[in-house]
Amino acid sequence: MAWREDAARSLTETFDGAFDSPGVVVGAACVDEAGTGVGVSPGDAPADGRFEIGSVTKTMTAALLALLADDGALSLDDEVGRWLSAGPNSGITLRQLATHTSGLPRLAPNMDLSTVDPANPYAGFGFGRAEEGLRQATAAAERPWLYSNFGYHLLGLVLERASGQSYRALVTRRLLEPLAMTCSGVEDAGAGTRLPGHAGGGEVPHWDHPLGAGGVEATVADLGRYAQACLHPPGTPLGAAITAAMAPQIPLANGGRQALAWQVRPDGIRVHDGGTGGFSSAVLVDQGRGRAVAMLVSSGVGYSTALGRAGLLALAGDDPRPARPQPPGPEWEDRAREVVRLLLDGRTADVHALGSATFQSHVPAERVERAWRTRTQHLGPAGQVTVRCQGSPGHVVADVTIAFARDAVAVRIGFEPSGQLSGLRVVPPPFPAAGR
Known part of the structure; x- marks a missing residue:
């Protein structure tokens, strides 16, 4: 059996039945030089089932940023004050937002966690609130690396203003459609069957997402198409933008490097995971071995780390079962x-x-x-x-x-x-x- 098919099967089997909620769907798409293998469990799950991909959306936002830079609509070294009402933070650059080196906090300062709806924490927190939060935020003086959902939410708004299109329309027309990801989209855009998310033993509501930081929903097969484009970028402006987004930008303390959204491990594998209220995701691209893995699970209780570990094992040709979540002692x-x-x-x-x-x-x-x-x-x-x-x-x-x-x-x-x-x-x- 080819690696792609064996890996997709073993990854879905690794996580099959590992969750405390009934009805959880697990999917894996594995890409090598010869094509893509897709596995979904249970077998009667809809083939066009859409998952929230969470922060994997950031890698798409980064590709769109590089694409608009190639168009000449913006520059990575633009100060954010060119595009947003940023107050004292006007000097932060788009590159700093995209590499998590802006010094901005993980969440906007005007997002009060004591009052949000925990089942839908970003409800009502759209681009206007994010821009307001930018004016209120105190950026860390030394601008260390600090993962920031807030920063990517702001990038989503920058993309809207630079392109003259909504984020939903931009990601659809410039990325999803060219890659034939026809069952994927933001909100009600795209085809496909929206799957319910799970946590805590049952179904949970879908989130309203901070666009740019999250918001894209995708099927397993479609996310496999995205992983394939990241492994083998097409000879198009979009392919060049994907390549640019994956290029290392700054060193990290763990020996890896930060690209635009993507983290580059010391072994060169590009990784990004994501999680929402009811979903977990991970995409890994191993250009050295010529392999890529995309994984999706309709359960949101912190499983993205396990997905990433399983993906690394599969890329190396190893058994991913040691990554299966286990009941803690x-x-x-x-x-x-x-x-x-x-x-x-x-x-x-x-x-x-x-x-x-x-x-x-x-x-x-x-x-x-x-x-x-x-x-x-x-x-x-x-x-x-x-x-x-x-x-x-x-x-x-x-x-x-x-x-x-x-x-x-x-x-x-x-x-x-x-x-x-x-x-x-x-x-x-x-x-x-x-x-x-």
Whole structure:
């Protein structure tokens, strides 16, 4: 059996039945020199089923940015103030936005996580709100590498103004249609059957997306066509733009390099993953071996890391089954209960101290205290605490429900393999899904 066919089969089998929600669809498209192999499980899933691809959209935004630069409509070194009302951040360049070196935070400062709908956190947060947030944002002075959904949302608006088209029309006409991705699109554009997303044991609503940072939906076969174009760019302006987007721009601390959206691993493999409330995705392009992998899952509880690990194993010709998510051991429930005990005792500073360096740098201690106080101050004494842990390689999520006298509160806790906190969200139940 050819590599592409064997890899697609083994990847879908790796994740088949690995999720706690019934009805989850798994798909893989594997590309080599001879063509593309596609696998979908379960077998009766619609062949034209559309998944939210989350932050993999950023790689398409980057290609469109390079395409408009080739058109002469903009330059990567344009200051954002040429295109947006940016206030004190006018000097940030489009290249810095595209390489996550603008110094802007992951989320806009005017996006209050304590008030958003956890089932649809970007609802109502369109381009106008993003531009407003740009004027309010304080960029890190040294402009270090910092992954920013906010920055790519702004790039989506820049593309609209530079092209005179909506983001939806631009991505459709300049990228999806030329690559024959006819069942893919933004919102109601394109054909295909929209699949339900899953998290926490059941179906969850679709998200309203920050266009540019996310928003594209694709079938497995269509994302395979995109992966093929990234592996073998066509001899067209779009192909040249895809090539430009994948070219390394800056070195990273892990020994890899940052391209426009794509990360380039030390071994040269280009990778990007994505996650939304109900979906996970990953695309990997190995130009050295002449192979590429695209994976989609209609479950959004942090599975993109596992998809990426499985994709790397498959690219190397290895068995991807070690990447299958496994139920975490009881020690993770104990860790989650300790965090909850500290919260209930009012020791939010001690909770913050349990975080990884990345968590502590992105989430100030006062934000943890404010989020906890806002959600719980009028609920009375706490009662029963229930914990449910889910894991994938390199990541464990504990979903905790606390029954207070007047209402219940949900706490989602992310853990690094070391046991340090990687994330903490206090929300009304039911749980939202973790997303990039």
